[in-house]
Amino acid sequence: xxxxxxxxxxxxxxxxxxxxxxxxxxxxxxxxxxxxxxxxxxxxxxxxxxxxxxxxxxxxxxxxxxxxxxxxxxxxxxxxxxxxxxxxxxxxxxxxxxxxxxxxxxxxxxxxxxxxxxxxxxxxxxxxxxxxxxxxxxxxxxxxxxxx
Numbered sequence: 001x002x003x004x005x006x007x008x009x010x011x012x013x014x015x016x017x018x019x020x021x022x023x024x025x026x027x028x029x030x031x032x033x034x035x036x037x038x039x040x041x042x043x044x045x046x047x048x049x050x051x052x053x054x055x056x057x058x059x060x061x062x063x064x065x066x067x068x069x070x071x072x073x074x075x076x077x078x079x080x081x082x083x084x085x086x087x088x089x090x091x092x093x094x095x096x097x098x099x100x101x102x103x104x105x106x107x108x109x110x111x112x113x114x115x116x117x118x119x120x121x122x123x124x125x126x127x128x129x130x131x132x133x134x135x136x137x138x139x140x141x142x143x144x145x146x147x148x
Contacts, residue, residue, distance in 0.1 A: 015061060015062070015063060016062045016063065016083075016085055017062075017063040017064070017065070018062060018063070018064045018065075018125070018127055019064075019065055019066075019067055019068075019073045019074060019075050019076075020064060020065075020066065020067070020075050020125040020126075020127075021066070021067055021075040021125065022066075022125065023042070023049070023050035023053065023064060023065065023066045024050065025124070025125075026064060026123075026124075026125045027042070027050075027053055027055065027064065029102060029103070029123060029124060029125070030055055030057075030062075030064075030123075031055075032098070032102055033095065033098050033099045033102050033104065033123075034057055034058075034087065034089075034095065034099075035057070035058060036055040036056060036057045036062070037055070037056050038053065038054065038055060038056075039054040039055070039056050039061070040054065049065075049066035049067075049068075050064070050065060050066050051065055051066070052064075052065055053065070057087065058088075058089075058090075059087065059088045062085075075125060075126050076125075076126035076127060077126065080126075081122075081126055081127060081128050083127075083128070084120070084128045084129070084130045085127060085128065085129050085130065086129075086130045086132055087129050087130065087131055087132065088132050088133070089131050089132065089133045090133060090134070091133055092110055092117040092118060092119055092131050092132070092133035093110060093117075093136075095131055095133075096109075096110060096119045096121060096131055099121050099123070099129075099131075100121070102124075103124045104121045104122060104123050104124060105121060105122045106119065106120075106121050107120040107121055107122055107128070108120040112135055115135065116132045116133060116134065116135065117132075117133045117134065117135055117136060118130060118131060118132045118133070119131045
């Protein structure tokens with residue numbers, strides 16, 4: 001997202017550290033859907049769990065690790081996450097469609113409000129994402145779709 005086509009988003013004051021049940025699958029999904037890249041190799045523990053991975057998104061970074069119930073770290077239960085991750089994107093329609101087609105669940109289809117084109121989805125690992133992109137000039141409601 002460039003400063004010429006939309007506002008510049010502030011740098012996050014806190015870095016999200018996602019806990020997931022299947023870290024390898026989550027890394028693949030975030031790479032496929034959100035164009036994230038790995039910053040180095042994940043830390044793989046002796047028991048095979050990923051203890052730490054760093055994903056670089058076009059607009060920031062997210063850390064990720066497997067569940068560690070012995071430390072009180074568990075992935076969110078379906079519908080029980082208390083945090084939404086706001087992700088600025090260049091094309092809300094394209095990213096939401098890619099996410100849905102890759103197994104994400106659309107919670108709120110695309111709407112234009114507050115000067116942005118936005119939508120909400122749950123990824124297959126229980127995390128909620130608020131996609132926020134520039135207005136397209138499209139008539140609201142022109143894109144239709146349903147969640148999975």
